[in-house]
Amino acid sequence: MILVVGSYGAGITVRVPRVPGAGETIGGSTLNIGHGGKSSNQAVAIARQGGQVSLLTALGDDAFADSARELWDHEGVESGRVKATRGSTMAGVIVVEPSGENRIAIAPGVLDELTPEDLDAHRDAFAAADLVVVCLEVPVATAERAIILAKEGGATVLLNPAPATSLRHEVIAMADYFVPNESEHEFYVREGYRAPATQVVVRTQGADGVSITTGDATETLAPLTQHSVVDTTGAGDTFVGTFAAALDAGAELRDAAQRAIVASSLSVTVAEVIPSMPGRSAVDEALADYLNTTN
Structure with a gap:
């Protein structure tokens, strides 16, 4: 069983013809409200790859919370350990210009109230888990x-250090798998973090593929390039969730990373995060083609 600890949030996207000035109201905009939060996204990706997954996060007492539970019920994500409290569920407002340039404002809401003591109340879940996935959209x-x-x-x-935040290096080093993207990796290098020889660092590099480092040995795996890229928003979470599911199913490190590369590549061809996450059979089919061209 995989336990995912972290975030759920609603994503409110407004596409505008241009950004309004101070005090100005403009028309011609479009609105979309979708599911977000890295941990929830990763849990859905795990479930779609056939993994047994439980999510530990916090929700408010609003319509966004109701929508989240409907999502998890539909996707097969166990949510009995989600903290429910009075207040607002995390939400992000994304204002997107025609050029694709965006401006984002995050209201953490009750997610900021998910405390270490809340986790202590679920020690049994940690003890029962084979793999625990942690991101950094919760308090440090x-x-x-x-x-x-x-x-x-x-x-x-598995620690997905997103968004990049200062953590005690001795705690980072406790993670068996450290899975940053390029900018996150650079952040921790600047902070002086050095991975111990026992830790596997899996760095996602977009069009440059994925590098896997254990001790002094590094291997770079090729990307799966898509000719039509529609939306890259959920690619990172798709990678982490698919990688986690493959590891939990007993895949070797390299095989798990290749499967995650394929899943994340498929995700960029579809708009929005949850709709873009591929199922197991789609990944199986695309993985065979990927291996034929890269091996």
Whole structure:
């Protein structure tokens, strides 16, 4: 079983003909409200790849919370450990210009109230998990506690350090898999973090593929290039979720990473995060073609 600890949030996207000035109202805009939050996205990706997954996050008492539960019920994500409290579910407002340039404002809401003590109340979940996935859209102390509880319970830990945030290096080093993108990796290098020889660093590099480093050995895996890129928003979460599901199913490191490369590549061909995440059979089919061209 995989336990995902972190975030759910609603994404409110407004596409505008231009950004209004101070005090100005403009028409001609379009609105879309969708599911977001890195941890929820990753949990859905895990479920679509056939993984058994439980999500530990926080929701408010609003319509966004109701929508989240409907999503998880539909996708097969176990959500009995989600903290429900009075207040607002995390939401992000994204204003997108015709050029694709965007401006984003995040209201964390009750997600900021997910505490280390809340996690302590679910020690049994950490003890039961084979793999725990943690991102950094929750308070730092909560993310660190999730890693510590997972290791105390004997689980493998995958840390997706997004968004990049200062953590105690000794806690980062506890993660078995450290999975940043290029900018996140650069952030931790600047902070002086050096991965121990026992930690696997899986760095996603977009069109440059994925590099896997263990100790002094690094291997770079080729990307799967798509001719038509529609939306890259959910690619990172698709990669993490697919990678986690493959590892939990017993795949070797290289095989799990290749499967995740294929899934994330398929995701960029479809608009919006949840609709873009491919199912297991789609990944199986595309993976065979990818391996034929890269091996």
